[in-house]
Amino acid sequence: MVKFAASELVAGLEENLFSILEKQAARLDQSTLPLIDLSSGSPRQPTPPAVIASLQAAAAQPENHEYPSFWGKPALRRAIADFYQRHYGVTLDPETEVALFQGAHIGVTGFPRALLNPGQVLISTDPCYPLYRSAARQAGADFYGIPLEAHNEFLPDFSRVPDEIAARAGLLLLNYPHNPTGALATPALFADALAFARQHHIPLINDFAYATLGCESGEQPVSLLAQPDGKEWGVEIYTLSKSAVMAGWRVGFAVGNASLIAAFKKLHTHSYSTVFGAVQDAAITALSLPAEQFASLAERYHQRRRLVLARLAAMHWPVRTRQGTFFLWLTAPPGFTGKQFAALLMEACHLLVAPGHGFGAAGENYIRISLTVGTEQLLQALDRIEELNLLPSRTSS
Ligand SMILES: Cc1ncc(COP(=O)(O)O)c(C=O)c1O
Structure with a gap:
């Protein structure tokens, strides 16, 4: 095959964040622990x-x-x-x-x-x-x-x-x-x-x-x-x-x-x-x-947000509670950048999350998780994170 160079415009474009994440997920050995994808922006509900x-x-x-x-x-x-x-x-x-x-x-x-x-x-x-x-x-x-x-x-x-x-x-x-x-x-x-x-x-x-x-x-x-x-x-x-x-x-x-x-x-x-x-x-x-139908489609994410926020609070994870969209923007635990924490979640917990730096330099210490995955999977994901024991408990501090 003759190999042609892409245009300067295309060569200069950053690689799409979500295609990078997709490739990472494809490389993971899931035989022991299935991957839970908390990165997706697809709503994952049936169309009305x-x-x-x-x-x-x-x-x-x-x-x-x-x-x-x-x-x-x-x-x-x-x-x-x-x-x-x-x-x-x-x-x-x-x-x-x-x-x-x-x-x-x-x-x-x-x-x-x-x-x-x-x-x-x-x-x-x-x-x-x-x-x-x-x-x-x-x-x-x-x-x-x-x-x-x-x-x-x-x-x-x-x-x-x-x-x-x-x-x-x-x-x-x-x-x-x-x-x-x-x-x-x-x-x-x-x-x-x-x-x-x-x-x-x-x-x-x-x-x-x-x-x-x-x-x-x-x-x-x-x-x-x-x-x-x-x-x-x-x-x-x-x-x-x-x-x-x-x-x-x-x-x-x-x-x-x-x-x-x-x-x-x-x-x-x-x-x-x-x-x-x-x-x-x-x-x-x-x-x-x-309008009620649009509201009821959104309600599923509101319920999951409440559930996740309650679990994160119980883990003493400091989170802003007033967040819209169907994502949550979370600070990485002390000692981690968002990129390091996302890599740990992938390796140790088989959780795919979006590292904050992919959205810009100011996102460096954050990760983004999606509430579009099913509630049961969300709870499993939180169990896996909790088992890492990365957040200082209030009683021990
Ligand atoms: C902020 C924002 N704008 C635009 C889009 C693209 O949406 P569409 O599916 O309509 O192309 C997305 C999709 O995730 C988004 O998050």
Whole structure:
């Protein structure tokens, strides 16, 4: 085989964190102790039956066998606008303020490419969802992550952005509820972010992938678009992957400022494929599910979070209790970096967790575990960790 070099762009991309973890897991000898995967961001619940039935019926429709339109079916764009009106009180024009694509992955990598020029900076957070760093690079731009700290509830302090970075800022990309820290936005956070966007005349995007996954039962996370001026300066990226348990179906959309949506749509016609028509019909069904059903899909993670937090408290593991998404962001025990602790959990306990440094330098002393694995497996995982006896007990200290 003739071996060709990848382009400089591809050679310069960091290896995807989750493909590294997948390779590690594949090398493990599981004959004595089966692996428990606590790293996955897949919701691991069945998709609601009504959505599946809708796809089954729509798959037989001849019009869905043709190439779908880049813009998405008018009925789906209307369903998206109705969904935002019902859930967030936001009015959208389905023609100009909605873009449809195959999952938030396309949105979070596509918008930076559609909006940034070489030399500009994509400002996000450190830690952050790792794709944001490569999204900047794919756009020929630089990346700057505002360091997030526990004492600030992992919310960014925009006054910490150096002047030189702010002068080159081209886009502010946030993600609340936040992966990996579980932090939840407040209206004040978005007000600060919008003030920063206005000051530097840059757009603001909120990746709302965990839109239905607050910390408590019935809690509805804050939407950027529902804030005063949110739609004027921003776009929100939404996905059905987590909220409607449709990770494999690949449906995401962006809503907000029409000029930002138009730039993305133009790139879309050149770079990406479109969502299968039958999946679009099923997405309409998903978006019209009652709010209680979204809440009950989230409830499974809330129950597990309560269970895990109680066990960690009993182990004297200091953990922030107010965390959204379906992850928990945990500090590594004393004497370990997150990377060392993740390696120990893999070797000694056959537990796969995401080491915090994969999300950015500020994640160095953390690991991220996922609440998507079954409750019984979660409890087994906690038993295995407890047996390591790494945390000082209160009575002995
Ligand atoms: C913060 C964040 N954004 C985007 C995505 C990608 O979601 P999608 O399945 O819609 O591509 C994920 C998936 O884990 C995520 O955690």
